[in-house]
Amino acid sequence: MTPGIRPGAVDDAAGEERFLELITSDSRVEPTDWMPEAYRKTLVRQISQHAHSEIIGMQPEGNWITRAPSLKRKAILMAKVQDEAGHGLYLYSAAQTLGTDRDTMFEQLITGAAKYSSIFNYLTPTWADMGSIGWLVDGAAICNQVPLCRASYGPYARAMVRICKEESFHQRQGFEILLALMNGSESQRAMAQESVNRWYAPALMMFGPPDADSPNSRQSMDWKIKRFSNDELRQRFVDMLVPQAEALGVTLPDPDLKWNEERGHYDFGELDWSEFYDVLKGNGQANAVRLNTRRAAHEGGAWVREAARAYADKQAAAAADLELAS
Amino acid sequence: MTPGIRPGAVDDAAGEERFLELITSDSRVEPTDWMPEAYRKTLVRQISQHAHSEIIGMQPEGNWITRAPSLKRKAILMAKVQDEAGHGLYLYSAAQTLGTDRDTMFEQLITGAAKYSSIFNYLTPTWADMGSIGWLVDGAAICNQVPLCRASYGPYARAMVRICKEESFHQRQGFEILLALMNGSESQRAMAQESVNRWYAPALMMFGPPDADSPNSRQSMDWKIKRFSNDELRQRFVDMLVPQAEALGVTLPDPDLKWNEERGHYDFGELDWSEFYDVLKGNGQANAVRLNTRRAAHEGGAWVREAARAYADKQAAAAADLELAS
Amino acid sequence: SEPVARYALGLGDDALILAQRLGEWIAHAPELEEDIALGNIGLDLLGHARSLLSYAGSAWGMAEDDLAYFRDEPEFRCHQLFEQPIGDFAQTIARQLIASAYFHGLYRSLGRSADPTLAAIAAKAVKEIDYHLDHSSQWLLRLGLGTEESARRMQRGLDAMWPFVDELFRRQPEIEELDGIAVDPASLRPAFDQLVPRLIVEAGLSVPTTGSARGGGRQGVHSEALGPLLAEMQVLARAHPGEAW
């Protein structure tokens, strides 16, 4: 192999032409295809942020595993948090196909160099939050992610197919938690409503700032990584939520929320974006705790990973000796 | 100073004579006095075992600090457990005057080479156990320890004076815990009685095996370390308990317990010494947990102690430099 | 029948309390793969617990949650091994090794129980337990033969858990009337003794020689670790007695 030339690499001009053709024809770009560096970087950033979000997202729900109020709910919650770890792993694998290894990405997470979804910097003080996270947070995630199943980068799109299937299961479980509470005692109903009040606006902000303030989105849409604008997705989410909230019997905390016959959509009130940016800057309820928790787990487990590596090395050396001897 | 001769050391014959004179005249042996090696060893063993017992004894009570049912009881319990740590330190100091340093003794504790009182291998499943430990365990300890305030070795006797004062305070607190329970609801009374049932016999065994099976006691009595035999102390303890149990309204779990007019003492039933020896051998409820807990605290805190040492060394070096420069 | 229900309750409590402990690891494991693996094992055990507690409760008109959330400490019947704190990863692996080897023998025997419900629960559990045993055996080797520190910790973990082995295999008078239905714990000891010490030695470690904790879990005598565990596990359910979730 000629040094410096990766297998499958082609010269830039031909590569770019083929890349554009793949994008235009709604085909999939695969790891061995030529791609612009900016496309690669955008994808690595987006996929690893998504992976980090899954990993950090284990904590607000993990918080209730030991206290889940029924064994059935405990089992569902454990399985869900575990699924999130699994999603983190798929996504890391997808990002690795772009040439950034998992340890590097994880390091960026725990040093705070890489971002994760701000939503996980909110707290889960009540059991109802397990419902709200499923219904609202996973609900918003699905609206975001379903179009990603058609993202132009193949490994990412395929990971999203699997993840979306599980997320929609999670959303239904969240809905069921809230439904059980709304069918319960007065204090259970109050718990559910109070939780929805806290999570509604942050969930709407998960789609990112209004289109006017989101200049990078355009490029992602041209590359067919993103298929809909932030505001389009947010509208779709609100339209989906309203009938579900009615079914639950919870009130969505927005006095301006109402059906607009003309638009064929629900109108909704302004969101407080200053809060969003403040949380993003590190001043949310749990930014430090989330990172410290994962970092402590990682550092506290360093000796375990070292042992596993040392053992694997010894095994490999022994196997090589055996081969040599035979 | 002539090498090999400790300051204050005298030749063995003169030393022994003076030692015997001190013992006979009920005077105090002090650290600089000559003493037989066996006396020194007996004392180090006894004092360090007592220190270890205080230290390990922090755990069964420490178990309830976070769950104490009133703030007043929480404060009393914290203070008590803390006193025990303090007793451990006094006793280590007393033992150190005999030439064995604290780190050595502590090492013997956490490696399991040295013993501590078997009573602390019992569990404290209920809050009432905080009462029983105070009333019965500290009560037995006091019966054992009051005579030790007149032990022939000065530093030990003086440490015991201070400890006995605090122990009798602890015993009263334990009595009060049980009294509050016995004045409480039916379930509180049941909790108290159940706990007394569990602790009564083990507390009686704290005085050690019957005199007939305790051959070492004789030598300790001759040396005026011990002043009364195991059985004498046990009898004294039972005589003290019975009226207190009546005041509390608890039943002592011994059908054979009754006043013997002739002896002027209470008769009481046989104890199950096989259990005692089994716990001593390491098969109690908590032997492993107690040692592991203290060892984990010690090992987990190694970096703290190293830091303190390193800092002290640096400070000393800096002070020396300053002196040199001046 | 009452004795069968009591037997199922003990087994169910073992699985429940160990599952609760494993749940503490999730989001705190040394690597994501172990968040998943320990979570999986915990989920399997929780599944066993739910089957066993539901079956036990059916004799008393109680649901699994009545048993899990509304019994007090002395009414729990788990062995003390399962109550112990998770400790570090090595201690968790030590407990999983012991527990999995115990369950391995237990559920294999119980699969032949004359009680069809117990037999069915056990038969389903057996396959899962095979994976649990494999997981802990692999980690035993990695930690025992990995680095000096991991070997030291693994030995400490084994030493800390070993005193609770004996209780698992003690003859239980209360199940003597359940001949052909329950498994005599003592009958499981030889297989355990053949397997676990060999694995420990293969991992370059020593079979602990510690004493045996007195135990008594099946009679409601619990170690000091259970109280705080139950306080946390039951707090929400007890704040809303009688409610559905």
Place this chain on the structure above:
Amino acid sequence: SEPVARYALGLGDDALILAQRLGEWIAHAPELEEDIALGNIGLDLLGHARSLLSYAGSAWGMAEDDLAYFRDEPEFRCHQLFEQPIGDFAQTIARQLIASAYFHGLYRSLGRSADPTLAAIAAKAVKEIDYHLDHSSQWLLRLGLGTEESARRMQRGLDAMWPFVDELFRRQPEIEELDGIAVDPASLRPAFDQLVPRLIVEAGLSVPTTGSARGGGRQGVHSEALGPLLAEMQVLARAHPGEAW
């Protein structure tokens, strides 16, 4: 009066929850001297908590234990700093440093309160807090200047606790009517900023530059650490409501 009671409740909860956390160290400290020292500090704080909660309760006909054991999480008014887990010894020292410097200013000012009860409680607390501050400052130096590992851990501890500093000093609208009685938290910040960063730098460490947690403890918004703490703290009292101990 009601506003004074609410003010005392917040201060009492701060002291109570921190005392509860320090209680977790006893029998688990790196050396016996620290079992004693952390226990002493915890006892002092528990004393402050009892005085403050008794005083608060007197306005509502409630005893200290009614407040400590029978309020639910959203009714607690402690700042989030005090709820955080103990972590390792360095994290505990980091919290103690921040807490002691905060209490130091607070109780000095409160000693001049027009409310004689608050003034008396504060005056008594001041001397104890001096010792607490000395204890944590000394350890900050030892750990910061001790070994490489201790410096790393001490910095981590400071970084972990720093996001909770800001909340301590935020203006509280609900105490504005208590002019001359309550202490304006914002007025305490300059002294804190003059003292603590200097100590940190003297210990060879960096003043953290982390963001600030949103907080809200005084409004009943708590971090995730408080729930399990309360579950354990309240479990026994709640199992026997209305009983005396």
